[in-house]
Amino acid sequence: MQNLLVRSTFRLFFLLLLGGSAQACAEEVELVGVLGSKAVLVVNGSTPRTLSVGERTRDGVKLLGVSVDAAVIEIDGRSRRVVLGGAPVRLAENESTQAEVSLYADSQGHHLANGTINGASVRFLVDTGASLVSLGAADAKRAGIDYRRGVLSRSQTASGLAEVWRVRLENVRVGDIVVQGVDGLVHENDLPFVLLGMSFLNRMDMRRDGDRLVLRRRY
Template identity: 40%
Template structure:
């Protein structure tokens, strides 16, 4: 075998390796997008207005939760709709990045038991077309991750209608 044949064979193997690597990368990216859509089918909310009232329609994710992007004081966050939460609850590391100020400490009962949280005031909270100002919230030091619990301090002025796999929130 000549030196040219060996180089040609090595070049061919390198091309096959690159092709397989590219295919693997495309599969990983496609699967990652599919997983994200399963976790958050509401990643792109559209502004809706029905009869002049702001409205958001959320799709339930695979786990049965309603997850959606939103804004707190103009900064992007991920919300988890939690009708069992009295207030919006923000994990402490996220609250620091958002520039929220911690107020008085309060003991609350959570799904994980008793916790100490700190009162805060959110100037603006937006979910799709729905914008509510001066919303009471809590900063929760024991809450992991960056997911914000969207509690009743936001939803108290909304009409909530759940049908099948959708939850419609409409501003009164």
Template identity: 40%
Template sequence: MKRLALLLSLLASLASADVQVNALFEGSAYLLVDGQQKLLRKGETFRGVTLLDANPERALIEHEGVRHELNLSSRINANYRENTTREVVIHRDNQLKYMTNATINGRTMAVLVDTGANLMALSSRHARQLGIRYKEGEPAMVSTASGMARSYRVLLRSVAVGGIVAQLVPAVVVEGDFPTEVLLGMSYLEHVDMQEKDNILTLRARY
């Protein structure tokens, strides 16, 4: 009877465990635990969930002695299923920016949501890190804070934020170190509906 009671208690605790990753950073992560959002730093515990490690690509958590590795917008519950809702929640950081992670042509990089940019924009340094042959694109000149710079119009094979994937996304690659962050511009954002409230930006797939 004691073993049965222990088993039932364990099953009940697992059934109540619902964990979703909403944002990832180096050494910390925003987790949604049983409907309550919390920024956890490495080693911290919230509602029985401990963040063991985190980087911009994944979080390692522990619950009830079991470890789980999750990426952005992944979700676990008693059945350990991945979240299929095509919705991404982004919190404004302490610099008042909406930063998140995007998978560009299969590689992950931090991006800045920028509704003022018509196209996604990358520096040539970003492009090299992502393996983009940008010099094969259409050359042009753009104005930057440092003056005029050579740029190249390219098509990104795919861009994904959470579970929201867009194919053949127009972008511009600027020679040099500008922009300092990859700009997630309207050539991607046109594929989502956006809602901003209380310093939280929610992206939802349109289809």
């Protein structure tokens, strides 16, 4: 009888341990409501949870920002944008540090790419002459960046001196490559593209093959 009790207790402990491990890792997140500055999230099909910005669930999902119809969440140091009424966001278990992407030059020799900043979609132009990832005010606002809290400076442009703010971007994604904590520069005016500068590119191995530019993440 005692041996049976010991075995049953061990089995219960083992099952609880497995259950706790499953809860510690969010695999799917859905935005089901927005209440002012709060977001209502469903994680792994569980009961809806209302979060304030900066709050984290027991599954490890942190709310970074909220807009009228979307939210930006973070898990395991990676950010994702979740759209209200959209399909749940599935979170990959791992993101390879050796991720690679190929970009092909357009008729003018420019390498363009679709990507995201802090989960917001942007259009990149690879610019090795830019020290930082540089974006206009409108793109910064869509990415939830309060750039006026950044470091104010001035930059020489074709139209003369312009105000710019140095900021920290939570993450920058191009294809399967995601880099966390990238230095950025926000211009007071809008830009036609986000300049993919060296604060992102210096973490890549870059290889040219004809009109193809291959980026491979180094770290």
